[in-house]
Amino acid sequence: MKESPRILVVDDSEDIVTMLSRALSRHGFLIDAATSPEEALARADGAAYDAAVVDLVMPGQDGAALAAALRQRIQGLPVALMTAYTRSPLLVAARKAGVKVFSKPLSIQELVGFLKSEIP
Incomplete structure (x- = not known):
C-alpha cells in the first residue's frame, strides 16, 4: 500500500494553517x-516532503524566498504559493522558479x- 503524501503547510496565521x-x-x-519560515526550514531538514503549500507574505522571509530555500533542500519539491497580493513583484520570480501561485481566497x-x- 502506498504511503500518503506528506505536505508542509506554512502560513503565519495559525487559523489558516489549521x-x-x-x-x-x-x-x-x-x-x-x-x-x-524558520520553523518550516527546520522541519524540512531531514524530512521527506512530497510538496509544500506556502503563504507569500510572512514576517522574516517572504514565501517566494522560502519556496526557493525549500527546493534547494528537497530537489524538485512542488510548491504552491498562496497570496492575496496578485500584483506583487515577488510573484514573477516565483513563477519563473516553477512555483504554482494560488490567489486567496x-x-x-x-x-x-x-x-x-x-505528486507521483
Missing part, C-alpha cells in the same frame, strides 16, 4: 505545519488538484 491542515487531511494527505479543490497532479 484550516488547510484539516482540509488537506480529508483528502488523504499527511500534514506538517509551520507558522514561520483559496480553492481547496484547485489546490488538491495541483497537489495530486504534481
Whole structure:
C-alpha cells in the first residue's frame, strides 16, 4: 500500500494553517505545519516532503524566498504559493522558479488538484 503524501503547510496565521491542515487531511494527505519560515526550514531538514503549500507574505522571509530555500533542500519539491497580493513583484520570480501561485481566497479543490497532479 502506498504511503500518503506528506505536505508542509506554512502560513503565519495559525487559523489558516489549521484550516488547510484539516482540509488537506480529508483528502488523504499527511500534514506538517509551520507558522514561520524558520520553523518550516527546520522541519524540512531531514524530512521527506512530497510538496509544500506556502503563504507569500510572512514576517522574516517572504514565501517566494522560502519556496526557493525549500527546493534547494528537497530537489524538485512542488510548491504552491498562496497570496492575496496578485500584483506583487515577488510573484514573477516565483513563477519563473516553477512555483504554482494560488490567489486567496483559496480553492481547496484547485489546490488538491495541483497537489495530486504534481505528486507521483
